[in-house]
Amino acid sequence: MIEISDSLRSVFSAQIEERDGSYIVDVPASEIEHDALAADETYRVAILKSESST
Template sequence: MIEISDSLRSLFSAQIEERDGSYVVDIPSNEVEHDTLAVDETYRIAVL
């Protein structure tokens, strides 16, 4: 079983896309619009 931290701020599904030689995970706009995440901040992410 995976242990999920109490500090988890967001959980969503997304596809990994290739753009200009890098790989990108798009953050849903509602995560920023509802102040769950903020632009220009750094976050740790996990891939399950």
């Protein structure tokens, strides 16, 4: 069982993309617009495998 911290700020799905030798996970603009996250801040990120590749 996974323990989820009370400090969890956001959950969303995204694809990992390769750009210029780095791998990028785009954060939806809605996460910033709804104050779940802030630009120019540092966050810990967990990656979970999706059941499908949509």
